[in-house]
């Protein structure tokens with residue numbers, strides 16, 4: 001048995017991830033988190049990709065106070081004004097025919113609710129996700145999460161299938177290298193059609209595969225995916241956990257592609273740090289599912305406190321034109337990252353949209369071999385220098401910084417982050433202890 005020292009703050013916790021940050025966070029405000037010594041650290045992951053308004057935004061605090069004066073939590077079959085108002089606000093914001101919402105707590109739950117709608121509506125059970133997807137770790141969502149966490153947990157849900165992601169930097173069918181021509185989609189569907197037992201229910205997709213290394217769907221891909229879904233009687237579920245609410249430069253990333261899904265899930269950015277998620281569909285789908293006895297009951301479904309916060313988040317995103325700000329600040333950040341790429345040979349690619357950007361580290365630009373050790377070293381050095389970044393490492397295929405500051409980030413904070421990253425890259429490469 002491993003003994004944990006008495007002063008180890010993790011000794012009473014289950015280690016649910018490989019490693020915790022090496023300090024406790026004592027407070028968080030705006031674009032910064034602060035350690036025990038009140039050292040400010042720029043938070044370029046927006047918490048867990050949620051805090052689009054920055055940490056502890058006054059409008060969210062006011063909303064919480066309002067809810068605390070009225071009601072925080074209710075019997076799951078009871079509705080309250082904030083829930084009804086949030087559903088109405090989302091209908092106003094979204095293109096028709098989307099307009100019927102269900103409010104739960106996490107992204108995984110919102111996808112479970114979506115998958116149950118799709119299965120009940122179609123009467124079928126096969127669900128397709130991308131091979132580098134992340135939709136959450138509850139059973140149904142985890143069954144179509146292929147980027148991590150699959151080994152060691154026993155059988156997955158029957159009918160779960162995977163489609164190769166359209167990543168031309170690491171083409172899954174070794175076909176493209178500079179621009180995706182969507183051969184992977186054709187090959188992928190040919191393979192799905194052969195595997196199917198004739199019970200296709202849904203395709204679930206992120207408009208930008210975030211845990212999959214910040215891979216944008218190429219122009220026209222989503223429309224073709226929707227058409228292929230339609231031809232097979234499947235519903236298209238778009239998971240905008242990370243991309244929704246302005247992060248990519250549009251209020252919702254699907255607007256960029258001009259494709260309206262049958263079911264949309266929102267989570268992380270909808271509550272901007274509070275546990276709030278939504279599953280949104282059309283009146284027709286809702287009607288048929290209701291007639292068939294749709295059930296999605298959780299302890300915190302339709303809770304008033306997170307809904308009140310969601311209303312505040314929507315108001316700030318619209319009032320402060322945060323989608324436009326994501327475009328502007330995103331352009332600044334991207335230009336800065338591109339300049340770093342010119343100076344640092346280890347930066348193989350810079351990609352993404354708005355303020356969801358990816359920077360891929362390679363040990364060799366030609367072979368695009370991932371520089372995983374370097375990724376870990378640069379992350380640690382950035383943290384010492386006052387910048388929190390997250391690097392996703394896909395076994396054998398990529399080592400990518402997911403750069404996603406709050407949408408309220410200032411130009412100076414972006415410059416400061418770029419300076420730290422530049423210095424950390426230079427120092428770690430010069431130390432020459434990073435080749436695998």
Ligand SMILES: Cc1ncc(COP(=O)(O)O)c(C=O)c1O
Nearest residue numbers: 106107108134135136206239241
């Ligand atoms: C695209 C996407 N969907 C769903 C989830 C799961 O959300 P949660 O962790 O809130 O269950 C995540 C989490 O990272 C995600 O990135």
